[in-house]
Ligand code: NAD
């Protein structure tokens with residue numbers, strides 16, 4: 001029986017390993033983490049992350065061939081294949097601060113693998129890492145090891161998106177495996193390919209050299225984020241000219257060379273990876289003496305920041321240039337629907353902008369707790385991606401912010417509503433009832449283009465939708 005161990009039981013490690021366990025009954029999978037609360041949650045009925053379909057997969061395999069444990073060393077020692085899926089946040093201090101990837105967690109995992117191993121292993125980079133990381137990891141694994149154990153490093157970046165992780169893992173567009181172009185490297189690639197080929201069609205498993213695999217992950221995220229910044233840049237022009245961004249996206253996406261997906265204008269992209277990975281890409285370009293290329297990708301982030309600022313400015317200017325002491329209902333705090341993840345959610349910047357203008361904010365999100373919201377609004381930029389168990393809870397709370405138990409409570413007596421996550425339930429609210437309970441004039445700022453603006457205008461709302469005429 002092949003034994004797999006995955007270091008890091010987060011948004012990637014947990015779902016990915018659960019699906020491997022489900023699809024490969026003959027493989028034993030252990031997911032390990034230094035976070036005791038996380039592992040406890042994985043072993044309970046309340047999984048640590050909300051992801052449609054995940055509960056079902058975990059229930060089918062947990063205790064059979066899927067195990068969650070804090071005994072990191074034991075499971076690493078016993079494994080044939082070790083995935084490393086720890087966080088690789090943006091560095092907050094020192095060389096490359098604010099751009100470069102912080103590989104502290106990765107390096108400590110690699111040192112531990114070298115220390116505890118007593119047999120040859122395939123070590124798989126699952127985390128998103130800078131191109132050439134495998135070279136550094138190889139040095140750590142081999143230099144720290146006097147026992148003559150052989151390690152083969154593979155790059156197997158993950159392309160799942162949150163909210164659709166299980167679907168994406170069941171039917172991936174591709175699985176990418178990069179390895180050394182040596183007989184041992186090819187053998188390692190084949191061993192990992194044999195795992196995925198249990199459910200992924202052969203033609204969807206791509207094999208490349210290590211550096212292509214590492215760079216393809218950063219490139220894919222950069223291309224995806226660039227599409228959003230492109231359509232968001234167009235949204236500003238639409239508002240200035242009377243064009244409608246939904247119509248423009250549709251017309252543009254009809255070109256089969258461009259395609260219709262990932263062209264929804266929004267208040268800005270969020271999530272734990274797009275910004276971090278592009279900043280990392282920018283840093284790598286700068287380090288390789290390519291300032292023009294770095295500048296090109298930096299623009300994707302700049303437009304995203306501009307979109308969030310533009311949204312806040314629009315709210316304040318529409319509400320007679322002040323939101324001081326006005327109640328603003330924020331509907332949605334997660335960075336997208338169907339997840340409780342708030343890492344780099346645009347809601348943080350929008351709320352901070354409104355708080356800066358002295359608004360009172362009432363937030364409702366079906367999957368985000370008050371504790372999480374307060375934590376996000378008091379945390380420094382980039383501090384969020386360091387394991388929660390290492391972060392003290394902030395002693396301060398933002399007094400201007402309250403958290404409501406539903407959308408009706410959040411919007412009661414509000415002067416304006418901001419929709420920041422595209423949860424389906426926001427499409428179906430009884431907006432007549434919402435209108436009745438609000439201060440007048442009642443404003444709606446739809447940062448996700450989820451409501452029927454014309455219908456709401458008929459009720460009496462003043463509606464501002466991203467990239468659409470008033
Ligand atoms: P996460 O923060 O949810 O999980 C990482 C886990 O690693 C944490 O639970 C942490 O406690 C644990 N950890 C850190 N150092 C450890 C160590 N030395 N030993 C044991 N456990 C350790 O992060 P994530 O969202 O799962 O992302 C992991 C990686 O995957 C990142 O590089 C990210 O860029 C990449 N990625 C994420 C997504 C996504 O949708 N979240 C998608 C594709 C790729």
Ligand code: UGA
Nearest residue numbers: 158159160161162228262263264266269270271273335336
């Ligand atoms: C993204 C990629 O889609 C995954 O392929 C990748 O594996 C992952 O990053 C990663 O490396 O972490 P994720 O961030 O989970 O996945 O979610 P997306 O669906 O990509 O959405 C990212 C952000 O862009 C969200 O805030 C979303 O609302 C926004 N978005 C997305 C738009 O504003 N418009 C769109 O058309 C699509």
